[in-house]
Amino acid sequence: MTIAVIHTRHTAGTESDLSLSAATIHDGTALDTRVFTTPGGEDHHRLASVLDAVEYVHEYAAGAEAPMPLYVSDSRVRSELQAVAGSFAALDLVGTPRGRMPALLLTAADAMSQHVSDLAAAAAAAAGPLPELVVATDASKCSRRRGVGVACVRADGVRRQKVVADADSVLVGELLAIDLAVSSFRNHPLHVLTDSRAALACLGSGYPNRGRVAKTVDHIRYLSRGRRVRFSWVRGHAGHPLNEAAHRLAVAARRGHEAHIDPDVREAVADNIVAPLRAAV
Structure with a gap:
């Protein structure tokens, strides 16, 4: 069974605040992780990055025989998504992580940390050695x-x-x-x-x-x-x-x-x- 998670975080310390969401999908054999970002650290910025991730997972799940289980780590965003679950027919929004989902959340967290590190390195490289x-x-x-x-x-x-x-x-x-x-x-x-x-x-x-x-x-x-x-x-x-x-x-x-x-x-x-x-x- 293919499953997915979306993990979120907010970071400061680059030129501006940044909201990040990482979607990790496991199809039983391979992992696919994508990071989505929105400038800003307010709740609506985080929601925007999560919705980008949800849209990506939803497109991945489209055409499957059964809805894909998806866990979103942010409880507030998860509640908002569950309220409009009918808009994401290809997804099964679950309330607690199960099976391999906790491991997938760690993969997503690592991907976001690497993304932030790469942004900082790129900024430093532009400034000199x-x-x-x-x-x-x-x-x-x-x-x-x-x-x-x-x-x-x-x-x-x-x-x-x-x-x-x-x-x-x-x-x-x-x-x-x-x-x-x-x-x-x-x-x-x-x-x-x-x-x-x-x-x-x-x-x-x-x-x-x-x-x-x-x-x-x-x-x-x-x-x-x-x-x-x-x-x-x-x-x-x-x-x-x-x-x-x-x-x-x-x-x-x-x-x-x-x-x-x-x-x-x-x-x-x-x-x-x-x-x-x-x-x-």
Whole structure:
């Protein structure tokens, strides 16, 4: 069954406020995510971006044998849409996320974060050479089961998080966190900080990488080609602000996944973690 979600957010810090909505559709095998934006941060701006996303999903669902289940994360917008549900005959507007929908909401959130990052990078590129970004990474794994939470965070509080459900070791998690940083901030020179000496050894020469470790190292090296990317070790749990934030984000991602916490709550927790970094900018 094909399902869809629409996640929304408002951001400031570019030249003006921006309302964003991301639609993620899963047809059982592949994901399709689109981001829609409307300048402004008022409720009607957010509604406009959501309606653009709804129209896209509705066109995708047109002609299907049965209405496509759609969950919209913003409760106020969701209520307004349900009041006019007859205008979207190809959609089944659901009140709570079910099945794979929570995972799709995280994909949509990541897409919006990447869009905002790309806008900021484009603005900075127009202003001149881009400065090196310092990004801390970390991973968190439960000792009793597979799966790791991975995270990376910049000095200005811009962050990425995700859960890799099939990762089976802390080392793989640490490398996946580095991979997340290098793939997320492609438009800048990077200085990546990790508290894993083993991960740094894997990225160096002469380390006998195998299996998932070798695959992840190869991907990091591929993403780093033609760019200024350097990696450094930082002592973990020693009060380094970026390392501490990355650690807390990774733990929050893992625990939120394990406890099936609502995506909006997970995002609020992550925003709270990086609030001191944002305030210091």
